[in-house]
Amino acid sequence: MKKNFRNIILIYKFLNIKLINLFLYLLSKFLFIILFFKKLSIVIIREDRIGHQVGTLDCELYLATERKNKFKINTIFLFIEPYKNVSNKYFRDITEQIVNSFGFKSRIFFSKTKPSFIQKLINNIPKNKYFYKSSITFTKHLKKPIFDGSNTSNDIMKNLKIKRERYICIYSRDKNYLKNKYPELNWEYHNYRNSDIDNLRSVSNFITNELNLEVVRIGSNPEKKLKWGKKIFPKIVDYSFTKYQNEKNDINLISSCCFYISNGGGPESIAIASRKRMIRINQAPIIEEIGYEFGIYIPKLLRRVSDNKYISINKAIELGISQTYKNSDFIKNGIYCEENSEIDILNAFKDYIKYEENKFNMKEQSIINKYMILRRKNEIAGLILSGFNNFIAPSFLLKYPDLLN
Secondary structure, three states, rough: OHHHHHHHHHHHHHHHHHHHHHHHHHHHHHHHHHHHHHHHEEEOOOOOOOOHHHHHHHHHHHHHHHHHHHHHHHHHHEOOHHHHHHOOOOHHHHHHOOOOOOOOOOOOOOOOOOOOOOHHHHOOOOEEEEEEEEEOOOOOOOOOOOOHHHOOOHHHHHHHOOOOOOOEEEEOOOOOOHHHHHHOOOOHHHHHOOOOOOHHHHHHHHHHHHHHOOOEEEOOOOOOOOOOOOOOOEEEHHHOOOOOOOHHHHHHHHHHHOEEEEEEOOOOHHHHHOOEEEEEEEOOOOOOOOOEEEEEEEEEEEOOOOOEOOOOOHHHHHOOOOOOOOHHHHHHEEEEEOOOOHHHHHHHHHHHHHHOOOOOOHHHHHHHHHHHHHHHHHHHHOOOOOOOOOOOOHHHHHHHHHHHH
């Protein structure tokens, strides 16, 4: 009797799920027809990670503008993440203003901790061409920035005793932030993206000593403090461990800097959304295009465990790990990611100065051209977003020639 009753309950649940899925499927089709005739798209933006909260909105604003200009299709942006789960609450609070400034409308479905029925419903409707949830971060970008550093508050500048556009932001991704924010989740698959902040010591000293600019380390809840900060001008400020660190100041500092050294992680999206000059270090995957013309990057090196030798970009593509976002894929192939050294980061930054001043010598320009041939080949193969000219620093390519074999 009990067994029969249990089977009836299971059948009932199964039929319920089937009916709910059918209803959601039909609702998606109905929305498609309505939105098609209304020439309207509805886009839900992912908000639980800063790289998506800012970066995805930045990308989708570009796509929405393209739809509007080419096909006369308007876009409404929806924000349905419960407030507790929103990565940067200050950005959520100014999101509607940002969307409106680009000529689009938005709707925020507010709940503090748990999604309401309507939020759950929206989140579970199957996506279609005109209604979808987005977490995209690799597209072209509009020229107009999301953040205009000249309009940000001066309070954080005064508190840190720095001047707008007279400092460079540095950052180093580590496991601490995600481990503490989402302790219930296993983030080991992201381990290959982590790096050591101490490897930015030499470049920071170069910036302060040679360029007379200040350096501000940004990031939320990192693992270790800087032991090489400077309190006298030009300063190296460990903002992440000051009492001023908060979500609003994170955005204001990055959007008001003169240059950003990207080192993995979501804060890069703020620099891109502010259209800042930058270099990328410790880039992983080894080939990746974010849809932003910044110039120079250096990837993490991929080394074989068996013979300790570096592998080429072509070999990484052959092994299927050139675009992976899982640490297990490297382990499975007997590869480990080696982070960039202090001297390689310093040399990449010096290469950027040459890049801006168009002062590469013939040897450097030759190795850049060789890389660009490989890049274009991978663009044609669909492995990297086309239309951009970012390249690996020539000092890095000359030091590690096996990359281009």
